[in-house]
Amino acid sequence: MQTLKITRPDDWHIHLRDGEVLRHTVADASRYFGRVIVMPNLTPPVRNLAEANAYRQRIVQALPATGHQLAPLMVLYLTDKTTVADIADAAASDTVFAAKLYPAGATTNSDSGVTSIENLYPVLAAMEKHGLPLLVHGEVTDADIDIFDREARFIDRHLTPIAANFPALKMVLEHITTADAAQFVSAASDNIAATITAHHLLYNRNHMLAGGIRPHYYCLPILKRNTHQQALISAATSGSPKFFLGTDSAPHAKNRKETSCGCAGCYTAYAAIEMYAEAFDAAGALDKLEAFASFYGADFYGLPRNSDSITLIKQSWTAPEQLPLGSDTIYPLRGGEQLHWQIG
Ligand SMILES: NC(=O)N[C@@H](CC(=O)O)C(=O)O
Ligand SMILES: [Zn+2]
Ligand SMILES: [Zn+2]
Numbered sequence: 001m002q003t004l005k006i007t008r009p010d011d012w013h014i015h016l017r018d019g020e021v022l023r024h025t026v027a028d029a030s031r032y033f034g035r036v037i038v039m040p041n042l043t044p045p046v047r048n049l050a051e052a053n054a055y056r057q058r059i060v061q062a063l064p065a066t067g068h069q070l071a072p073l074m075v076l077y078l079t080d081k082t083t084v085a086d087i088a089d090a091a092a093s094d095t096v097f098a099a100k101l102y103p104a105g106a107t108t109n110s111d112s113g114v115t116s117i118e119n120l121y122p123v124l125a126a127m128e129k130h131g132l133p134l135l136v137h138g139e140v141t142d143a144d145i146d147i148f149d150r151e152a153r154f155i156d157r158h159l160t161p162i163a164a165n166f167p168a169l170k171m172v173l174e175h176i177t178t179a180d181a182a183q184f185v186s187a188a189s190d191n192i193a194a195t196i197t198a199h200h201l202l203y204n205r206n207h208m209l210a211g212g213i214r215p216h217y218y219c220l221p222i223l224k225r226n227t228h229q230q231a232l233i234s235a236a237t238s239g240s241p242k243f244f245l246g247t248d249s250a251p252h253a254k255n256r257k258e259t260s261c262g263c264a265g266c267y268t269a270y271a272a273i274e275m276y277a278e279a280f281d282a283a284g285a286l287d288k289l290e291a292f293a294s295f296y297g298a299d300f301y302g303l304p305r306n307s308d309s310i311t312l313i314k315q316s317w318t319a320p321e322q323l324p325l326g327s328d329t330i331y332p333l334r335g336g337e338q339l340h341w342q343i344g
Pocket of ligand 2: 137174
């Protein structure tokens with residue numbers, strides 16, 4: 001039986017949500033991840049240090065009593081009203097590690113997001129000055145721009161100018177889905193990186209749309225054509241420290257996805273490193289998994305790498321068809337199907 005021992009991984013992009021679902025999302029995330037970057041798109045969002053600290057407390061309280069340790073790293077949600085003082089407070093804290101740019105209307109719970117990125121420039125200047133990383137959901141929101149082109153257009157229209165105006169700003173282009181994004185990040189300076197999800201490594205839009213429409217594969221940015229999937233696999237397995245693990249595990253109750261207008265988001269936290277191992281294995285690049293999952297994210301954020309390890313075993317098992325999510329149920333990505341790696 002093939003085994004793979006790696007330094008304990010971290011998840012640099014996860015949605016834990018809030019309230020009664022925390023006991024389930026936090027239990028899954030804390031099975032083996034050491035640290036998680038907690039996305040702030042709650043309703044209302046996490047707008048300042050006080051709200052981040054209160055949310056952090058709720059997450060810590062939801063940790064299972066034994067055997068689970070998880071450090072939640074908090075993130076501010078940038079709005080049109082975010083101030084330079086909000087950034088200074090957050091940067092001086094030991095609980096907030098980044099701030100997130102959601103263009104208004106781009107994704108789940110982005111109604112309070114930023115309506116004009118240019119108006120945000122003083123806030124970005126403060127982030128650059130204080131060394132607080134900017135995390136970006138990189139999609140334009142124009143109704144007339146094709147949903148499959150929204151990431152590439154965002155890069156040209158917004159990321160290139162931001163990078164030019166704030167050359168020292170640490171920036172993570174989250175959950176990249178295109179060859180254009182991989183190329184932009186590769187060519188950019190060292191302070192610009194990207195997270196890549198397991199599902200964008202494993203799937204392309206055919207998996208979602210050919211032979212029937214599969215709402216549980218629907219996430220944003222949307223799965224692209226297979227050539228983009230190949231570019232993401234190349235980036236993730238390249239050994240470049242600019243690309244690291246961020247699951248974007250984003251739970252929505254089953255009835256909110258299996259409906260006439262379903263929510264965007266895939267739930268992968270119950271088997272995340274298992275799915276990444278499968279993707280790296282399929283690419284013949286298992287030797288590159290550890291750095292992607294456990295080194296490069298910590299290095300980028302200027303945090304120490306974890307010192308303990310986990311072991312993965314290549315052995316097939318059947319993923320549960322549904323999981324509890326508070327008092328609701330969720331259909332996890334790959335639910336009811338075979339997964340090929342498991343935790344030892
Ligand atoms: N990725 C998604 O499809 N959904 C995320 C939001 C996000 O990360 O854009 C969610 O919060 O549900
Ligand atoms: Zn997003
Ligand atoms: Zn996300």
